[in-house]
Amino acid sequence: xxxxMKNLTKIFTSKNKKEVRAVDHxxxxxxxxxxxxxxxxxxxxxxxxxxxxxxxxxxxxxxxFFGDDEVTDTPPExxxxxxxxxxxxxxxxxxxRENILFPLQNLKVEKSEAIQRTVEMAQLVxxxxxxxxxxxxxxxxxQQRVAIARALVKKPxxxxxxxxxxxxxxxxxxxxxxxxxRIQRETQITTVFVTHDQEEAMxxxxxxxxxxxxxxxxxGEPQYVYDFPVxxxxxxxxxxxQINVFDGIIEKGKILINGMLVGETKLxxxxxxxxxxxxxxxxxxxxxxxxxxxxxxxxxxxxDTTLIIExxxxxxxxxxKKTFKAIVDAEHRIIPGDTVHFKVKPEKxxxxxxxxxxxx
Amino acid sequence: xxxxxxxxxxxxxxxxxxxxxxxxxxPLINAFIxxxxxxxxxxxxxGAGQATGxxxxxxxxxxxxxxxxxxxxxxxxxxxxxxxxxxxxxxVISVAxxxxxxxxxxxxxxxxxxxVTNAIAIGMAFAFMFHQNYGLFNYILSxxxxxxxxxxxxTSSWWAQMSALLIFTVWSGLAFKILVFTSGLQNIDxxxxxxxxxxxxxxxxVFRRITVPLLSPLILYISITSMIGALKAYxxxxxxxxxxxxxxxxxxxxxxAFVYKFRSSYTDVxxxxxxAAAAIILFVITVIxxxxxxxxSRKRVHY
Numbered sequence: 001x002x003x004x005m006k007n008l009t010k011i012f013t014s015k016n017k018k019e020v021r022a023v024d025h026x027x028x029x030x031x032x033x034x035x036x037x038x039x040x041x042x043x044x045x046x047x048x049x050x051x052x053x054x055x056x057x058x059x060x061x062x063x064x065f066f067g068d069d070e071v072t073d074t075p076p077e078x079x080x081x082x083x084x085x086x087x088x089x090x091x092x093x094x095x096x097r098e099n100i101l102f103p104l105q106n107l108k109v110e111k112s113e114a115i116q117r118t119v120e121m122a123q124l125v126x127x128x129x130x131x132x133x134x135x136x137x138x139x140x141x142x143q144q145r146v147a148i149a150r151a152l153v154k155k156p157x158x159x160x161x162x163x164x165x166x167x168x169x170x171x172x173x174x175x176x177x178x179x180x181x182r183i184q185r186e187t188q189i190t191t192v193f194v195t196h197d198q199e200e201a202m203x204x205x206x207x208x209x210x211x212x213x214x215x216x217x218x219x220g221e222p223q224y225v226y227d228f229p230v231x232x233x234x235x236x237x238x239x240x241x242q243i244n245v246f247d248g249i250i251e252k253g254k255i256l257i258n259g260m261l262v263g264e265t266k267l268x269x270x271x272x273x274x275x276x277x278x279x280x281x282x283x284x285x286x287x288x289x290x291x292x293x294x295x296x297x298x299x300x301x302x303x304d305t306t307l308i309i310e311x312x313x314x315x316x317x318x319x320x321k322k323t324f325k326a327i328v329d330a331e332h333r334i335i336p337g338d339t340v341h342f343k344v345k346p347e348k349x350x351x352x353x354x355x356x357x358x359x360x
Numbered sequence: 361x362x363x364x365x366x367x368x369x370x371x372x373x374x375x376x377x378x379x380x381x382x383x384x385x386x387p388l389i390n391a392f393i394x395x396x397x398x399x400x401x402x403x404x405x406x407g408a409g410q411a412t413g414x415x416x417x418x419x420x421x422x423x424x425x426x427x428x429x430x431x432x433x434x435x436x437x438x439x440x441x442x443x444x445x446x447x448x449x450x451x452v453i454s455v456a457x458x459x460x461x462x463x464x465x466x467x468x469x470x471x472x473x474x475x476v477t478n479a480i481a482i483g484m485a486f487a488f489m490f491h492q493n494y495g496l497f498n499y500i501l502s503x504x505x506x507x508x509x510x511x512x513x514x515t516s517s518w519w520a521q522m523s524a525l526l527i528f529t530v531w532s533g534l535a536f537k538i539l540v541f542t543s544g545l546q547n548i549d550x551x552x553x554x555x556x557x558x559x560x561x562x563x564x565x566v567f568r569r570i571t572v573p574l575l576s577p578l579i580l581y582i583s584i585t586s587m588i589g590a591l592k593a594y595x596x597x598x599x600x601x602x603x604x605x606x607x608x609x610x611x612x613x614x615x616x617a618f619v620y621k622f623r624s625s626y627t628d629v630x631x632x633x634x635x636a637a638a639a640i641i642l643f644v645i646t647v648i649x650x651x652x653x654x655x656x657s658r659k660r661v662h663y
Contacts, residue, residue, distance in 0.1 A: 076558050106560040
C-alpha cells in the first residue's frame with residue numbers, strides 16, 4: 001500500500017503560545033511494499049510524521065492517502081495500520097497470547113480464526129514457546145517481537161515502527177534489525193520506521209528519508225544519499241565518523257584548502273565548504289601531494305587506521321579547534337607527529353556553497 | 361556482627377513498637393480477655409477490675425440477642441451494598457474526570473470536600489435533605505412526578521431508612537476513592553490508550569480490559585479498606601438519625617453502635633464484657649472478609 005502525504009503540516013503550540021512547526025509542508029510518497037527509514041536528529045519531526053500517518057495526531061494542514069484511499073480524517077482504528085511503540089506498550093496484565101489476540105477480538109474476528117492467526121504470528125516472530133508468558137517475563141528483544149506480532153496480526157495495510165531498536169542493547173539491536181528486515185520481506189508490508197541512528201537506517205532500509213526541522217532534506221536509497229548528499233546537513237548526518245568539512249576556495253578550477261591543492265573542478269571561483277569522507281583520504285607515499293597535515297593521534301583497529309588531525313582555528317584559539325579524521329589502510333605505519341601527504345578520492349569529496357547546498 | 365545489627369534494628373523499631381504495643385496490641389489482647397470474664401466490673405478494686413471467673417456465656421448470650429442480629433444484618437447490608445456501589449461510581453467518575461482535563465482540578469476539589477468535612481455535620485445536613493416535606497431528595501423526586509418518600513421520619517419503613525443511610529454512606533465515601541483512582545489513572549502510561557486505539561478497542565473494552573486491570577491493585581486496596589470501614593459503620597448512623605440510632609429506636613443499629621451502647625454502661629455488671637464479645641465477633645468477621653478479598657484478588661489483581 002503506497003502512502004502519499006501532500007503538503008502535510010503539524011504545528012504544536014506550547015503553553016506560552018509559541019508555535020513549533022514539527023512537520024512543515026511535507027510532500028512524500030512512500031512506495032508500496034518497501035521498508036522506509038525516517039531519519040533525523042531528535043526534534044526533526046520524524047516521530048510526528050509517523051503519528052500523523054497513524055492518525056494519533058491530527059495534522060493542521062495537508063492530506064494523507066493510503067493508495068487511492070484518503071485517510072486524512074479517518075480515526076486511527078479505521079486506518080488499518082499496525083504501530084509498534086518505542087516502549088512497545090504491551091499490555092502488562094495480558095499474556096503474549098492475549099496481547100496478540102486483543103486487536104482481533106476488537107475487530108470481532110471469529111474465534112477459531114483469531115487463535116490460528118495468533119499462533120501463525122507467534123511463529124513468524126519466533127515466539128510460539130512464549131505465548132503464555134507475561135511481557136515482563138520476556139527480554140527486551142522478545143517484547144519487541146510481541147509488539148510487532150500484535151501490530152501485524154490484524155493484517156494492516158501499513159506497519160509503522162517508532163524507534164524500534166532504541167531500547168535494546170547493542171548486540172540485540174543487530175539481531176533485531178535483521179529480524180525486522182526478514183519479517184518485512186516475508187510479509188511484503190509497506191513499513192515506515194523512525195530512527196535517529198543513521199547506521200540503523202542505512203543498514204535495513206530500502207530507502208531513507210532524511211528530515212530536519214520538519215522539512216524533508218532528501219529521500220533515496222541509503223547508499224545513493226550517502227554518495228550524493230544534497231546539502232551539508234545530509235552529508236554530515238550520514239556516515240560515522242562524520243564527513244570532514246574544511247573551509248576552502250575555488251580558484252581557476254583548483255580546489256584549495258588553506259592554499260593546499262586537493263582537487264579540481266569546473267565550478268567558478270568562490271568560497272566553498274569542502275566535505276571529504278574519512279575513507280576518501282589516500283596516503284601519498286611519494287609525498288608529492290601538497291595536501292599535508294601533521295598527525296596528532298593514531299588509532300589502529302584491525303584493518304583500519306584512523307588518523308586524527310587537530311587544526312587550530314584562524315585566531316589560533318583552542319576553542320576554535322577542529323578535528324579531522326582520515327581512515328587509511330593499517331599497512332601504513334604512521335605515528336603521531338608524522339607529516340602525511342594525502343590524495344583525495346574525487347567521488348568522496350563534495351563541495352557545498354556557504355549556504356550548505358551541494359555544488360555540482 | 362549479625363547480633364549487633366539485630367540489636368540496632370530493634371532499637372530503631374522500638375518507638376513504633378512501644379506505641380503500637382500500648383495502643384494496638386495491648387487493647388486487642390485485653391478485649392479478648394475481657395470478653396471471657398464472668399461478672400466483670402472494670403472500676404471495682406480501686407480501678408483494678410474484678411471478675412468472678414472465665415466464661416463463654418457472653419458470646420452465647422450475644423448470639424441469642426435479637427438486637428445483635430439486627431445490628432449484624434444492618435451492618436452487612438451497608439457493607440455489601442455501599443462498598444461495590446461506591447467503588448463503581450468512583451471509577452466511573454474518575455474516568456469521566458480524566459476525559460475533561462481542564463476541569464479535573466476543579467472537580468477533584470468538589471469531590472474531595474466531603475472528606476475534609478465533619479461526618480456528623482454532613483449527617484445533619486443530609487437529615488434535613490431527607491426531610492419528608494422540605495427535603496431536597498423529595499423535591500427532586502417531585503420533578504419526576506413521584507410521591508414524597510418518608511425517608512427518616514418517625515413512621516418510615518426500614519428500607520426507606522436504609523436507602524437514606526446508603527445514599528449518605530456512598531456519597532461520603534466517594535471522595536477518597538475518587539482521589540485515589542484519579543491519581544492512579546494519571547499513572548497509567550498514555551501509550552496503552554494509544555495502543556488500544558490502534559488496536560480498534562471500543563471505549564467500553566478499553567475501560568474493562570485496560571483501565572480496570574491496570575487499576576486493580578488500587579481497586580483491591582480501596583475495596584479492603586472501605587469494606588473494613590463499612591463494617592465499622594457508626595458515624596453515619598449517628599449523623600443521620602442521632603442517638604436513637606434509627607427513625608424508630610435501634611432500627612438502624614450497627615455492630616459498632618451495639619458495642620458502644622453496652623460499653624457506655626460499664627458500671628453495670630458484665631456489660632463491658634458483653635461489648636467486648638461483640639467487638640471480637642466484629643473483628644473475626646472483618647478478618648474473614650479481608651481473607652476472602654485477598655483470595656479473590658490473587659486471581660484478578662495484576663501487579
